[in-house]
Amino acid sequence: MRAAVIHGAGDVHIENVPDPTIRQPTDALVRVVRACICGSDLWPYGSLPHSDTEQRIGHEFLGVVEDLGADVAGFARGDLVVAPFVWSDGTCEFCREGLQTSCRHGGSWARDGIDGGQGEAVRVPQAQGTLVKLPVAADSALLPSLMTLSDVFPTGYHCAVKAGVTPRTTVTVIGDGAVGLSAVLAAKRLGAEQIILMGRHRERTDLGVEFGATDVVAERGEAGIEKVRGLTGGDGTHTVLECVGLAAAIETALGVVRDGGVVSRVGAPQYSQVPMDFGPFLRNITRTGGVAPARAYIDQLLPDILDGRIEPGRVFDRTVGLDEVPDGYQAMADRKALKVLVTP
Amino acid sequence: MRAAVIHGAGDVHIENVPDPTIRQPTDALVRVVRACICGSDLWPYGSLPHSDTEQRIGHEFLGVVEDLGADVAGFARGDLVVAPFVWSDGTCEFCREGLQTSCRHGGSWARDGIDGGQGEAVRVPQAQGTLVKLPVAADSALLPSLMTLSDVFPTGYHCAVKAGVTPRTTVTVIGDGAVGLSAVLAAKRLGAEQIILMGRHRERTDLGVEFGATDVVAERGEAGIEKVRGLTGGDGTHTVLECVGLAAAIETALGVVRDGGVVSRVGAPQYSQVPMDFGPFLRNITRTGGVAPARAYIDQLLPDILDGRIEPGRVFDRTVGLDEVPDGYQAMADRKALKVLVTP
Numbered sequence A, B: 001m002r003a004a005v006i007h008g009a010g011d012v013h014i015e016n017v018p019d020p021t022i023r024q025p026t027d028a029l030v031r032v033v034r035a036c037i038c039g040s041d042l043w044p045y046g047s048l049p050h051s052d053t054e055q056r057i058g059h060e061f062l063g064v065v066e067d068l069g070a071d072v073a074g075f076a077r078g079d080l081v082v083a084p085f086v087w088s089d090g091t092c093e094f095c096r097e098g099l100q101t102s103c104r105h106g107g108s109w110a111r112d113g114i115d116g117g118q119g120e121a122v123r124v125p126q127a128q129g130t131l132v133k134l135p136v137a138a139d140s141a142l143l144p145s146l147m148t149l150s151d152v153f154p155t156g157y158h159c160a161v162k163a164g165v166t167p168r169t170t171v172t173v174i175g176d177g178a179v180g181l182s183a184v185l186a187a188k189r190l191g192a193e194q195i196i197l198m199g200r201h202r203e204r205t206d207l208g209v210e211f212g213a214t215d216v217v218a219e220r221g222e223a224g225i226e227k228v229r230g231l232t233g234g235d236g237t238h239t240v241l242e243c244v245g246l247a248a249a250i251e252t253a254l255g256v257v258r259d260g261g262v263v264s265r266v267g268a269p270q271y272s273q274v275p276m277d278f279g280p281f282l283r284n285i286t287r288t289g290g291v292a293p294a295r296a297y298i299d300q301l302l303p304d305i306l307d308g309r310i311e312p313g314r315v316f317d318r319t320v321g322l323d324e325v326p327d328g329y330q331a332m333a334d335r336k337a338l339k340v341l342v343t344p
Helices: A039-047 A143-150 A152-163 A178-189 A202-211 A221-230 A247-256 A278-282 A294-306 A322-333 B039-047 B143-150 B152-163 B178-189 B202-211 B221-230 B247-256 B278-282 B294-306 B322-333
Strands: A002-008 A011-016 A028-036 A061-068 A080-083 A121-124 A171-174 A195-198 A215-217 A237-242 A257-265 A273-275 A286-289 A318-321 A340-343 B002-008 B011-016 B028-036 B061-068 B080-083 B121-124 B171-174 B195-198 B215-217 B237-242 B257-265 B273-275 B286-289 B318-321 B340-343
Touching: A002 A322, A011 A322, A028 A080, A028 A143, A039 A322, A061 A121, A061 A143, A080 A143, A143 A152, A143 A294, A152 A178, A152 A237, A152 A257, A152 A286, A152 A294, A171 A178, A171 A247, A178 A195, A178 A202, A178 A237, A195 A202, A195 A221, A195 A247, A202 A215, A215 A221, A221 A247, A237 A247, A247 A257, A247 A273, A318 A322, A322 A340, B002 B322, B011 B322, B028 B080, B028 B143, B039 B322, B061 B121, B061 B143, B080 B143, B143 B152, B143 B294, B152 B178, B152 B237, B152 B257, B152 B286, B152 B294, B171 B178, B171 B247, B178 B195, B178 B202, B178 B237, B195 B202, B195 B221, B195 B247, B202 B215, B215 B221, B221 B247, B237 B247, B247 B257, B247 B273, B318 B322, B322 B340
Parallel strands: A171 A195, A171 A237, A195 A215, A237 A257, A257 A286, A318 A340, B171 B195, B171 B237, B195 B215, B237 B257, B257 B286, B318 B340
Antiparallel strands: A002 A011, A028 A061, A028 A121, A028 A340, A061 A080, A273 B273, A286 B286, B002 B011, B028 B061, B028 B121, B028 B340, B061 B080
16 A cells, blocks of 8 residues: 655655554554644654655544454444544553553554554554544545544643633643644633634634634744733733643743643653743642543544534645645645645 | 841851831731741752851741731731741732732742741731631640641642642652651541652651551662552552652652653752653653642641641651751751751
8 A cells, every 4th residue: 555654854755565454353454534744743854864764654544444353342344433643442541541642552653563644544453442433424524623633633622621721711822833723722612711822823823713712922932921921911821732842832831821820731842851940839830731642532522523513624724645745744844734634 | 136047058047136026007026936947948058158148047937926017807916826938918819819829919038128937026927818826825735736837738738739639649759858748648638548658767757657658668769760660550659749859859750650640849949940851741741839828728737737637746856946046957957857846
């Protein structure tokens, strides 16, 4: 079959790879109907040292079940399913607690012999714990929004949930990428009444306003911090959703968070340490967040998408075929596309 | 009057200082009956650059109200009162939320012209918001435990509360100082069934066991981490109460916390950055804690002390007069005393 591989920074190609087959009784074989490119895919696309050994890439997909291992119950061939960006058994203590990213028998796509999402098909390990059936046809107009259940929307949602967003908390979202916009949508769904979106790409922040942002701050650094403080009586917001992953964003988060507040991060961290000295200590700032257990949120978010109450799929502003995936990467890297949907 | 002053590392003396008087209608004048020396006092005692300008020191005291400003309601001369280690107005939004350490009109003892706790008397700003009446005589045998309400016990309690300790969470307490032992007592009060105390001073960890620790780990670093993991099925504990303040303790905390768990810190941080890279991100570790709003906890902890259900005052293992305060500092610095009570 054909699938995306990466050899190094800027070097993503579609190549022929071995066809996936059922290997374990807990496997499923899924033909990919939609995939997409993640902001986190841009980190290796931007900096991975070149290697002659290709790596598979992509961790978001939905598709049709083509085959099932003997131990996979609750699914049938022909089912449309979405896969969260980490696979998990669904039965261990961590899975039962809703932390499927720490599953005792789980793992990541596109590594250690597991297929990536950007390809024609995927062997899904621990299929029963991992996959969620989608009660729509494979040509549903809802596919883009359903596709976001794989990663970007639950990631934004996790950020807001971990921050403790409620109707009584004010919110700053840092970053107007697809995760940041998803976090706005999440904060709105959780009832927040003031949602300040920090971002400087007008077409993105416009979508953020449609998703629920009440204020947009285009300034960065100290100027941005001052602006947010000005919008909050000088105090900053109870919660800050950091959806970038850069040290500068963490610094901004500390600047705009209210005393006693929470900085929640879901941007894949491109830093190794963060300031944690006497300042945040005296202000009782909590830092939380991390990689989102998307599987934990799909069941509760799915009905809102099926009902049309929310449309997280609006973050996709470009659709490409599998052969155009390399162009999709470049478009996202150049910020010409917010998030790219793939139709293999 | 006489009070403790510090000129630099190792240089604490009792000197004559101006007698405090009521200056604002919100002030109270309190004659100190008990004070104590805090582990955090040892940081300047260990490293403050020498200066000819003395600084007052000490932030924990209880005493008798000798005079009251016109605006202070609810107190009378002769009342025995305890002061939390930060003074606060009790009326601003932060105080109403229980974050009196961020009070809009509050501040710290022993700086900016405010008396320290280690002295004969204290002018208490914002007395109505700050002080709590103690319904016992000034010679009560409960005074040591009541004295801990000023700082050390609420600090341990804050650590446990912020960590989210409940009967369902396992707990590691890092540090067998007075705060660590208070955190053990707090975790026990909050219902934790497994409380692992990391400390290597036998007489202190013995008290920790009496306070509720179920396991003691004397090893440090990697060996200590392995030991805690061995006691928890390999996973670590849901909550970690970091009561030291050194970078090594934070590293240990990361090593012993369970995926999805919380590291809460109340040790005054002697570091400026903490590791916050992909590891804790993938494990969804939350970091919380900070300076304890002791005032927020006194009302709920006081009855347990009055009833004799808990005896946090057992952390005091030496009592000195005001003149012996310098010896008290040295004894704590030499680890010959756990925590020193002062009877001015």
